[in-house]
Amino acid sequence: MNYEVELEEFQGPFDLLLHLVNKHEIDIFDIPISSITRQYLEYLDRIKQKDLELTSEFILVASKLIEIKSKMLLPVEEDQNGDEIDPREELAQRLYEYKIFKEISSFMKSKEEVYLRTCFKDPEYVEIKQEIETEIDLDELLKALRNVLATADLLKEDDFKVHKIQKETVRIEDKVIEIQRVLEMRNEVLFQELFEGCKSATIVITTFLALLQLIKNNIISYKQHKNFENIIISRCEG
Amino acid sequence: MDKNKQKSIIESILFAMGEPVSANEIAQSLNLEPGKIKNVLDEIAEESEKENRGILIKRMNSKYQMCTNPDNYEYIHGLLYEKNKGNLSQAALETLAIVAYKQPVTRVEIESLRGVKSSSSIQTLIDRTLIREAGKLDAPGKPILYETTLEFLKYADIGSLKELPAFEEFVEGIQEKIN
């Protein structure tokens, strides 16, 4: 399959998922979870290859997909009323809602053209014959300036992001080695075991990226036994 | 004072003031009832639109403002400045869509609907005066609520929020596409 779409285009994980769903003309409420998960992960891998920033939101949904995928293998659960619970339901509902707002955002976009083509004028000058003490609220002044600059397209959103420089506590390379060590001692390890003791989102992300890298390089593989909820990670044979 | 005179004065006032003026302010100046002035204002607005005049009147809640006819933009544009007002990014548009239909709404709600961090989009919309803070939610952490502004009405080309298409219309639109 040929993935021509550039990853930067996506507004977030829902946007990416929606793209995959639309591409295959799938019903949001009946997503073939394993193939979509595979494609989703392939995209993440492409982001990584391009050295783009992979935000934690993408990872979060990736683990959600994997969780759903494993739940699908379990016997069907029932709720209090005896109705079958579809593990995909919650994600589908969120995707559906996102789709509606995306639709509304194209409506907004269509309005923008008229808005940007309308000109207004300043109040006419009138001579004030008395002296006026003008109180100036600096907050208001700053707001006015931000407005001018934002409309003049001089302020792009990203310029105003606060970039927190975080000390990297764990590097992917280190995690790769760590996972391999675990697998030297044990033949198999549960997916979530690798995340136990992760103290921060950064470590979770790093661990996940390390896993992806190991899978891609055919060093490890993952499988799910039908009756097991968990994903099992093991070394590739040979 | 006959209606033509009223219309003439209203035109003068809207032109001179430039910024949005309320029917009340005009009514005071003319010493007439606000309701009457509103009718005349709406009549002028309708006429100029129907006749496709160069100057139109925008209504936002109870305020009125003169503006150029957007159809003529290409001819004015060259004479004014080569400034292109910036388009909103897709992220900002999604955020604006959510604020418009869910207001008053918190950042967390916006982010959970979009599935991504949205603070910079929110800031962009505040800077462009399309949304503003609307108090705090009475919940732990007292999160800030956001709502749309008068400028948003201008943006959406509507007189009041009630004129926004119903949320259900978009739901139906999607359903049709799915089926």
Place this chain on the structure above:
Amino acid sequence: MDKNKQKSIIESILFAMGEPVSANEIAQSLNLEPGKIKNVLDEIAEESEKENRGILIKRMNSKYQMCTNPDNYEYIHGLLYEKNKGNLSQAALETLAIVAYKQPVTRVEIESLRGVKSSSSIQTLIDRTLIREAGKLDAPGKPILYETTLEFLKYADIGSLKELPAFEEFVEGIQEKIN
């Protein structure tokens, strides 16, 4: 292009420009002969006068400018005067903000940032002694430069422009984007 469309565009141009515009400039923008445009302009001017509209068109030599109908003066003046006496309008505030951050700055720079003709706002700020002329730029046409005054510091309750941390942070973040 039919005559009604021409009229509509001319109205839009005169409204947005605010200042006197020559028939030649308009003709260029419409890609029509100046003589033809002059006729249409004169027709609009006559019509609006005959109908006693609120907005008239003044002709000065070969230039045309929109203005309010002097018959309505008493109704406009009160409103405009009261508005201008109070706090700064959004337009004036925007203009002041640009002068404060970009000084010394020309009118054209202000207008290209705002996308709106700003001479009336500049005049209002000069009247209120918030900004003043600061020589001329050494460039074709020798445009006037504007800067903020001591009164600006007083009214903004700051000792000097450098005193404000918010100001400085802002300038740092934005300076390169403006330039």
